[in-house]
Amino acid sequence: MHELKNTFLNEFRETGFAIAHADALDKLELIRRTLFEEAGNLCDAGDDAAAFMNEFHKREMSGAELNDFRMAMIRGFNERLDAGEVIFDAFQDSLLRLVGPDVAVQKSCNIVIQQPGDIDVSPIHRDAPPNSPFEVVLWIPLVDCYGTKGISLLDRKGTNEVIADLRVAGKDGADKVYEKAKRVGHRIEASFGTACFFWTGLMHVIPVNEEVETRWSLNIRYKNLFSPQGAKRLPDFFRILRLSPLADLAIKSERETAMDDR
Amino acid sequence: MIGNATMKIFYSSLDMMSAATMPSRLQHVVIGEMAARLGGTVSFYVAEDPAFMYEQYTLRARLALSPAMDGLIFLRLQQFAYGDKIDVAFMGEILDMGYEIHFACENLSIGSRVELEDCFPTLYAFQIHEGNTDENPLYRQYMTADA
Numbered sequence: 001m002h003e004l005k006n007t008f009l010n011e012f013r014e015t016g017f018a019i020a021h022a023d024a025l026d027k028l029e030l031i032r033r034t035l036f037e038e039a040g041n042l043c044d045a046g047d048d049a050a051a052f053m054n055e056f057h058k059r060e061m062s063g064a065e066l067n068d069f070r071m072a073m074i075r076g077f078n079e080r081l082d083a084g085e086v087i088f089d090a091f092q093d094s095l096l097r098l099v100g101p102d103v104a105v106q107k108s109c110n111i112v113i114q115q116p117g118d119i120d121v122s123p124i125h126r127d128a129p130p131n132s133p134f135e136v137v138l139w140i141p142l143v144d145c146y147g148t149k150g151i152s153l154l155d156r157k158g159t160n161e162v163i164a165d166l167r168v169a170g171k172d173g174a175d176k177v178y179e180k181a182k183r184v185g186h187r188i189e190a191s192f193g194t195a196c197f198f199w200t201g202l203m204h205v206i207p208v209n210e211e212v213e214t215r216w217s218l219n220i221r222y223k224n225l226f227s228p229q230g231a232k233r234l235p236d237f238f239r240i241l242r243l244s245p246l247a248d249l250a251i252k253s254e255r256e257t258a259m260d261d262r
Numbered sequence: 263m264i265g266n267a268t269m270k271i272f273y274s275s276l277d278m279m280s281a282a283t284m285p286s287r288l289q290h291v292v293i294g295e296m297a298a299r300l301g302g303t304v305s306f307y308v309a310e311d312p313a314f315m316y317e318q319y320t321l322r323a324r325l326a327l328s329p330a331m332d333g334l335i336f337l338r339l340q341q342f343a344y345g346d347k348i349d350v351a352f353m354g355e356i357l358d359m360g361y362e363i364h365f366a367c368e369n370l371s372i373g374s375r376v377e378l379e380d381c382f383p384t385l386y387a388f389q390i391h392e393g394n395t396d397e398n399p400l401y402r403q404y405m406t407a408d409a
Contacts, residue, residue, distance in 0.1 A: 104387075229391050235339070235384045236368040243383060255382040258350040 008197075009097060015155040017186075017198035020094040025193050027090035031083065031218070032142050032192070035111070038076040042069055050192070053143045054213040057115040066113070074111055083109035084241060087138060087220055091195055095222055098136050098197065101244035102225040104234055114149075114206070114215040121206040124178050126159065127221075128200035132230030135223040139196040142216040145189060149211040151196070152185035154203040162203050181205060200230075270302025270332040272364070275321055276309040277337040279344070284337070293335045296366040302332060316345035318352065325359060333362025339370065339388055348389040353378055 011018035022028050036049035043059070045052045061069055077083070084105035088095060095103070114121070127137060139151060154162060158181070165177045185205050188196050198204070200221070209215055225240055225247070232238070243251065274293040276286055284292075290307070297304050306329070308320045318341070321334075334356065336342075342349045354375060356363055363372045372378050 225387055226390065234387055234391065235370055240383050240387060248383075251383050251386050254386055255350075255379065258347065258382070258386075259354055259379070260351065 016202045022090045038073045053216040056214040099224045103242040104225045104238040105241040106221040109220045124205045130231035131200045134227035135200045135221045140218040144191045148207040149215045150188045152205040159203045274304045274307040275336045335364040338367040
């Protein structure tokens with residue numbers, strides 16, 4: 001176990017990303033089951049969460065109907081579950097090693113449904129900037145992801161090369177740089193029960209899903225509470241999730257002073 | 263509730279330090295949207311003199327008149343952090359007068375002393391990250407030792 005964690009940390013340090021298995025798989029199962037139950041309140045979802053998600057495209061929802069469904073499901077999901085907390089519990093050991101004991105989490109967890117052939121995908125981008133480079137993104141597949149059903153990440157070296165190319169490409173050359181980025185990206189194939197941890201500074205590509213199954217995934221960001229912030233800040237975008245005993249003690253002491261400070 | 267049975271009444275406090283990037287008209291929109299979400303409307307607004315952002319003299323003068331309202335909606339938390347420390351004591355005073363405190367940009371609400379104490383770690387973290395390090399030129403002009 002110790003060796004596995006060291007491998008994870010070394011990979012992350014080297015490339016900017018690494019895949020971790022959940023320390024508590026039941027937490028991820030809780031998330032998937034809750035989403036599935038919320039979907040079941042909105043449509044006939046059957047009795048198998050993975051099958052429902054993988055075959056979601058067969059319902060032929062699109063446009064406003066799909067968005068309404070997604071929003072209603074997310075609303076119900078968020079009322080029932082604190083996703084930031086549950087995901088932290090699922091990957092607690094890896095997260096604590098990366099961000100330390102004083103933890104801030106993104107207030108809302110993003111839920112992505114990527115149906116086969118759907119061309120509405122985010123263009124190649126990195127999160128930081130404008131996010132802080134002190135954040136880590138957890139990309140969490142709710143179904144087994146393979147081929148174009150997953151995402152594609154450029155490692156630190158690849159990201160630096162793309163940024164350098166973009167600086168000299170000019171408006172007409174940017175498309176070629178992006179095409180190259182798609183070619184050199186690492187395709188992330190991950191099963192349910194794992195998460196891809198990646199640094200916010202990495203370029204990433206969401207390919208058009210050309211497989212025969214729908215991808216359902218979550219993404220959420222964590223950071224050390226006391227590390228520098230980006231443009232997405234606390235308390236509007238992040239909230240405090242955990243305080244170390246030391247920080248808890250210090251903040252309580254500061255509170256006593258502040259409340260009486262006139 | 264001060265307003266009618268279905269509508270709360272709020273005062274708003276604009277942030278003049280933000281006026282260059284968010285004109286007053288936009289600030290009214292953002293605050294008005296928060297008031298609507300809270301089931302109310304804004305009946306009056308204040309805007310501080312940039313030289314006295316930390317002291318909030320304009321707001322204090324208005325509060326001294328004990329206006330009939332349910333609470334205050336500030337544009338952003340920074341309005342309490344233009345000094346060395348976030349002014350939690352003034353927040354406590356406002357709450358003691360029976361008024362709620364809301365922040366539109368942060369979508370943050372504090373309705374009582376207990377909620378203020380619970381919220382303190384967030385306020386403290388905000389102070390560490392934002393505090394008096396604002397890059398706003400008005401801030402540098404009025405609030406630094408060189409002013």
